[in-house]
Amino acid sequence: MLKNYIKMAWKVLLRRKFFTAISLFGISFTLLVLMLATAAVTYTLDPAKSGSKLDRTLIASRIEYRSEDNHIISTIGYEFLNKNVRTLTWPERVSIFSNNRTTVCYVNNRKLTVDVKYADANFWVIMECPFLEGRPYDSATVAGGAKVAVIGDKMRRSYYGDVSALDKALNIGGEKYRVVGVIDNRDIPLMPASADVYFPMQKEISDPWSTDYWGTCMALVLAPRKGDFGAIQDELRARTEEIKRQNPEITTLTCIMGTPLDELAHLFFPDSPARGKVVLISVGLLIALLFMLLPTVNLVNLNLSRIIERFSEIGVRKAFGASSTTLVGQFIVENIILTLIGGAIGLIGTILALAVVNSSGLIPFGHFVLNLKVFFFSIIICLFFGLFSGVYPAFKMSRLHPVEALRGGRL
Numbered sequence: 001m002l003k004n005y006i007k008m009a010w011k012v013l014l015r016r017k018f019f020t021a022i023s024l025f026g027i028s029f030t031l032l033v034l035m036l037a038t039a040a041v042t043y044t045l046d047p048a049k050s051g052s053k054l055d056r057t058l059i060a061s062r063i064e065y066r067s068e069d070n071h072i073i074s075t076i077g078y079e080f081l082n083k084n085v086r087t088l089t090w091p092e093r094v095s096i097f098s099n100n101r102t103t104v105c106y107v108n109n110r111k112l113t114v115d116v117k118y119a120d121a122n123f124w125v126i127m128e129c130p131f132l133e134g135r136p137y138d139s140a141t142v143a144g145g146a147k148v149a150v151i152g153d154k155m156r157r158s159y160y161g162d163v164s165a166l167d168k169a170l171n172i173g174g175e176k177y178r179v180v181g182v183i184d185n186r187d188i189p190l191m192p193a194s195a196d197v198y199f200p201m202q203k204e205i206s207d208p209w210s211t212d213y214w215g216t217c218m219a220l221v222l223a224p225r226k227g228d229f230g231a232i233q234d235e236l237r238a239r240t241e242e243i244k245r246q247n248p249e250i251t252t253l254t255c256i257m258g259t260p261l262d263e264l265a266h267l268f269f270p271d272s273p274a275r276g277k278v279v280l281i282s283v284g285l286l287i288a289l290l291f292m293l294l295p296t297v298n299l300v301n302l303n304l305s306r307i308i309e310r311f312s313e314i315g316v317r318k319a320f321g322a323s324s325t326t327l328v329g330q331f332i333v334e335n336i337i338l339t340l341i342g343g344a345i346g347l348i349g350t351i352l353a354l355a356v357v358n359s360s361g362l363i364p365f366g367h368f369v370l371n372l373k374v375f376f377f378s379i380i381i382c383l384f385f386g387l388f389s390g391v392y393p394a395f396k397m398s399r400l401h402p403v404e405a406l407r408g409g410r411l
Contacts, residue, residue: 012334019305020338026297027342028349031378034291035350036357039368041284045260047189053126054189056226058233058257060085060219061192062266066252075099076255077215078207084239085219085255090232093222095122098207100195105172107159114155115364116172117195118202124150126220129188133166134181141180142200149177150198152185172197186367192218194365213253221257233257292381318401335387343379350375 014020048054060081065072078096086094097119105112124136133156137148149170156165170177177199188194207215223232240253256266261277269276314327354368 006333006337010337016305023338024342024345027339027382028346030291031343031346031375031382032349032353034288034378035346035370035375036353036368037288038371038374039354042371043189043366043368044191045264047191047260049189053128053222054220056223056228057126058221058223058229059190059192059260059263060221060236060255060257061260061263062256063214064252064254064256064270065213065250067249068251071252072214074214076217076219077210077213078217079210080213080215080255081217081219084243085221085236085257088221088232088235088239090223090228090235091221092224093122093125095120095126095220095222096201096217097123097193097220098201099192099216099218103173105159105170112155112158114172114196115194116197116199117193118199118207119193120201122222123193123198123201123220126222127188127190127193129183132182132184133164134179136181137200142202145202146200147175147177148180148200150181150183151179152183152196154185155196156182170197185365188365189367191365193220219257229258289381292378332387336383339379339382343375343382347375 048057060076062073063076063080065074081096086096088094098117100115100117103114103116105114121137121139121142129136132153134150136150137146141148149172151159151165151170159165159170160168165179165182168179170179185194185196207217209215210217221232223229236255236257240255244250244253256263258266258273261280262273265276265280266273269279317327350370354370357363358367
């Protein structure tokens, strides 16, 4: 029976090719855009893989300082992070790293523009980044002030070609460094942590504009468990309150430490970041749901037009004994097939689009991945609305008297 349903559904879809194509385009295009948006949001706001160290890591990314004379929101100074974040008692590990600095280097009379970052040894422990060549530098190397570098694979190919870069010299900014490791940039999932070249974190060269509070650095704070996030944030909040108490000229001193979503919520809702986080998530889900209405409207129109034009067919089949259950089941199979075909086209289109975006270099260091969980729920929503819009009219149609159906009865 199911095999016959599928054959009939396929014939019906081919009968009205134009409308079928419009519906398939609506479903596949909606899924493609939704998946691209999800990939971008996931990369930006929730890049950590479940179970990884980054999944239980907070990011201290911004500091807000306000006094009678100044109101500054900036990345954080090295001194503040070193004194007040690195010394927190709750975290398992803390890493401090700098913002990227764009500089140039020359190789074979070619000018290369590269993003350079300074990071301590804990950075590599928290990132758990596999190395294509060599290894990361360790704490002793950082403390000793060795001129070494870890580079990305793209930088290796630009600077050395297709040969190994290990232990080779790298000249940047008039200084000579020795390459100790090569990574695949796609293995650095956190956007603020991506760079072409990584040097050991040495305060005097990595944060020359650092004050007691603001500067050019951020920190990764690895918690023993995700459940310890609140305790770590409370401990840092207590320290900033103590700084305010000792410096009465400061009216506001807030170190924003949380997930990327927490930082975004604080940016738009500084007075109530927790409420802002809920609002941002709700708005995102609402936009996605409204966007899903596009294929739904297409399916509704297609179902109604198909049912109306098939009155005579339904009348003949009922005259020969087809039951209401049989007819409704046929329409359900048609909707499922239409949605699955549209979903398959959308999935293939998304994979191709992500490959183009990742290889284009439009978003520096961006590496978007397909979120199959979101794709699965999107297909479920398409199926639900497709069935909801098609089953009821199909049921009404199936209850028509054969003679009335042959005369073109009304739903």
